[in-house]
Amino acid sequence: MNDAGSPALTKAEWKQVGLGKAHESARLHVLGQADYTDDIAEVRGTLHAALGLSGKAHARILDIDFTDVLASRGVRAVLTAKDIPGTNDCGPIIHDDPILADGLVQYIGQPIFVVVADSHDLARRAAKKAKVSYEELPAILTPQAARAAGSYVLPPMRLTRGDAETAFERAPLRVKGELYVGGQEQFYLEGQISYAIPQENDGMLVLCSTQHPSEMQHVVAHALGLHSHNVVVECRRMGGGFGGKESQSALWAAAASIAAKRLGRAVKLRADRDDDMMVTGKRHCFHYLYEVGYDDAGRILAAKVDMVSRAGYSADLSGPVATRAICHFDNTYYLSDCDIRAVAGKTNTQSNTAFRGFGGPQGAIAIEYIIDEIARNLGKDALDIRKLNFYDKIDRNVTPYGQPVVDNVIHELVGELEQTSEYRARRQAIQAYNATSPVLKKGLALTPVKFGIAFNVTHLNQAGALVHVYVDGSILVNHGGTEMGQGVNTKVMQVVAHELGVDLTRVRIAATNTSKVANTSATAASTGADLNGKAAQDAARQIRDRLAAFAAKQYGGAVEDVRFVADTVFANGHEVPFGELVAKAYLSRVQLWSDGFYATPNLHWDPKTMTGNPFFYFAYGAAVAEVVIDTLTGEWKLLRADALYDAGNSLNPAIDIGQVEGAFIQGMGWLTTEELWWNAQGKLMTHAPSTYKIPGVSDCPDAFTVKLFNNRNVADSIHRSKAVGEPPLLLPFSVFLALRDAISAVGDHKVNPPLRAPATSEAILDAVSFVEQAVREKAA
Known part of the structure; x- marks a missing residue:
């Protein structure tokens, strides 16, 4: 400390952010001690469920014979759509995605029924014994076939700027072609799993591997015919998500909860890897028809692209994925005159969903492929064509959807x-x-x-957090984000430690829980640390301000001069250990916990004009x-x-x-x-x-x-x-x-x-x- 009573190490010099700290669960991962949903100790009497899946891509169900299923060892119940007490739907936006197929199957692998048995193995074996009679219907399997048939899950989207037709007429050179880019399986190490445990007074606790606990809460509540306050969803960590557990964990959460409600027993539904891949959606594959006009130097003068994705049988998140693809077709390039179209093709395949990038990669790869083609046509290095078409900082700096690139x-x-x-x-x-x-x-x-x-949808750009400082100076944080290995918990911990001026070892993260932070957004769209870090910072700052006011009252000096640095509070020439100040503040009835909230500013979007x-x-x-x-x-x-x-x-x-x-x-x-x-x-x-x-x-x-x-x-x-x-x-x-x-x-x-x-x-x-x-x- 210097003569003026200020810390020798200033707040600007001391920090807990910007440091290469180890992942908060790294040691547990290495030692095999990190608990995932399937590691949580099962309550007495837990039953296990398995899904019965469709064997046809598109068909009406004429009859199902469950005789052999019910006669199988250990089977306690077989549930179908008619056994769902509430709404038979798990679609995140449009209600076109049944939990269990009800008379119509729309892809091979679609869940039709749930078998509940004494063990996971017994349930899976029994589910294979059902005899299903079908009336087959015509099936559409590819995005190209969907385009030809006009088969879409959503209305077509279109973004235009300038006058592409006139620009094409003026362009001395053109390139025209098509491209196919396939989808991708999320292949998370931990498969889909939900564990539903009935609670008193119509309550349901759902332990779920999910990126979106609040959506799971809503889906389960609707399926059970209950209010959201009856359902608590918790997720400590996932063994990977990559978008595949944003909306598609809902089927598993709902099916387990329906069975648990019906039988009054805890039910775990864990997907075998083959079943997981057969049931769940993947990254959308895209087919493109493109045409670009350019000059002798390689500068793009006009661009048209028509994208069709394989949405699968239901909408899921195909609309937002298509929107993001449209908004990323430009990538790093200024497009003065363009016509960008996208449709989500309805196919009799798995309903595709979020995947890391969420349509952005599918949009941007098309323009990169086209520029590569232009360069080869001109006999030039593709890097030079890219640099020529980059956004600049003067006049070629507004995206096709109207956002300035600042x-x-x-x-x-x-x-x-x-x-x-x-x-x-x-x-x-x-x-x-x-x-x-x-x-x-x-x-x-x-x-x-x-x-x-x-997030494409403005209202999703919000987050909440709770920060508790205990009497011994230790800190517990709960936020609405979910940890899937990406380190959001570690970053939020660093933010809180930095804000309170304490070492990272004082901070602990609690499991994400809908009874702690309500109405959370999915941990997706690369916003996990941005949103939840800001919310946790807000909560920690409120506590710090209260402690600073208390320190100024105790030791004199101005509140704004109180500093929290390296586990020590500096106030008017006094050095007080953080834990000591906290204990004194508690005795003086200072509130040592706070909630925080953050909403991303300056966002707006008009889906009709696709501008904003x-x-x-x-x-x-x-x-x-x-x-x-x-x-x-x-x-x-x-x-x-x-x-x-x-x-x-x-x-x-x-x-x-x-x-x-x-x-x-x-x-x-x-x-x-x-x-x-x-x-x-x-x-x-x-x-x-x-x-x-x-x-x-x-x-x-x-x-x-x-x-x-x-x-x-x-x-x-x-x-x-x-x-x-x-x-x-x-x-x-x-x-x-x-x-x-x-x-x-x-x-x-x-x-x-x-x-x-x-x-x-x-x-x-x-x-x-x-x-x-x-x-x-x-x-x-």
Whole structure:
């Protein structure tokens, strides 16, 4: 302490945010001591449930014979739609998603009934014994077929700016084509699970692996015909979510609760991996028809795209996904005259849902594919075409939906990555390598990212928190976010510790619980730390202000001069340990707990015109990928990846870098190996780890460099940080387009390979064959 009685270490110097702190559950994860829903001790008399699933893609149910099911060992009950006491619906927006099919099945794997038995195994075995008679109906299985049939779950969407038709007429050059990008299974390590425990006076406690406890509360209450206050939903942590537990955990929560209510016993419903993949929705696959007009330099003058997604049999979150795809088609590029359309195709497949990126990746990949094509047509480096079309900071700085881009750092970020990755030198080296290598071909690509942060729906951008300071100076925090491994709890703890001037070890996070913080939004849209961090900061600040007022009263001096630093309170020349001040404040009846609230400001959106200010800010990034392919087998390898990501003033650089690394590999899997395949009857054949290939350790590059861009958020986010959940999933566009670059080397970059995603070995061989055939035709 100095002579004036102020702390030698100032508040500006001492901090608990911006540090690479370990994940709050890391030790528990490593030791196997972290409790997930299935680890919670079962109450006496717990029963187990399993779902009976449809064997047809589209059919009427004529009859179900449960004789063998009911005769099976350990079976206590079989429940169908008629046994639901309330509403048979778990749709998050539109009520078109039954908990249990009632007379009509719309995809193979749709739940029809629930079997409740003494054990998980007995319930699953019994459920297989039901005999279901169907009257089959015509089925639509692909987004292209949905477009042709005019089969949609929602009305078409359209965003226009300027006069695209006139701009096309003036454009000297055009590129026109189509692209298919497949979906993706969330493949969380912990499958869907809910454990419903009846409580007194019509209460129901639901322990659920979910990203959205409040929505589970609403769905369960409606299904049971109760009020929300009868239902408490709790989630301590998930073993991964990635969007697959935002809305689709509702089916499992509702089915378990219906069974528990009916039998008056606790019921656990845990999905087997095959059943989980057969029942639940995935990332939406997209089919695109595009046309772009451009000039001799490569500047885009006009753009049209018509996107159709595979929504599945119900709407789920397909509307918001399509909206975000439309709002991310521009990515980092200024589009003066454009016509962007999207429809959600109704198909007889699983109802697709949220997945990390939530339509943003599907929107942005189309423009990146198109720019790659323009560059090849002009014989130029795609990076130069990208830079030419970037948003600027003067007049080309408003998105097609009307939001000004006021925080643009893409020029500086890409410039830094271009230098540190030695992009130009490597481009020359690869050109020389390919010239002497007839079978193996290398490819290189640098792709940028601009990603909007906020929920599409304005009212969801709110959060609450509770902070309790106990008499011993320890702190308990409860907020509305859910932890799925991404570190939101760690970041919120750091925010609270920093606000109260205490070490992080004083702070503990409680399980997310709807009886503690009400009406929460999903932990999604990359807003978990932004919203809940601000709400917790608000609560902690109120407590700090009360303690500061008490300290000034006790020791003299001005309230504003009281400092909370390093577990010590400095007031008018006095140094008081934090715990000591808290104890004295308690004896003086100072309130030591507080609620906090935050609503993201300056957001508005008109869904009719598709214009407004839907995002609080933009996160930026870029990545360089170098690959090699075998043109005889289609095999490939990622040799090196360099990524630079804008996390603003990072709350926790260690966690954020880990998130970027994980997102890059997950996005790479989506675009290269993770192929979803339905057979002609509409059955998902890739429904297990044996048939669905996610990236492994061997798929990671030997050289993988991830850095955070030095940038302070322009928006007043939590400590001027930026979100890091979804945006980096777009970074591996660089891998996909590096593969396309390597394939095009077969034809000396004179032919645009029609590469589909995922770029499996088969897709790569198809594209190589196309290039080779085009070369032969030109030679002839």
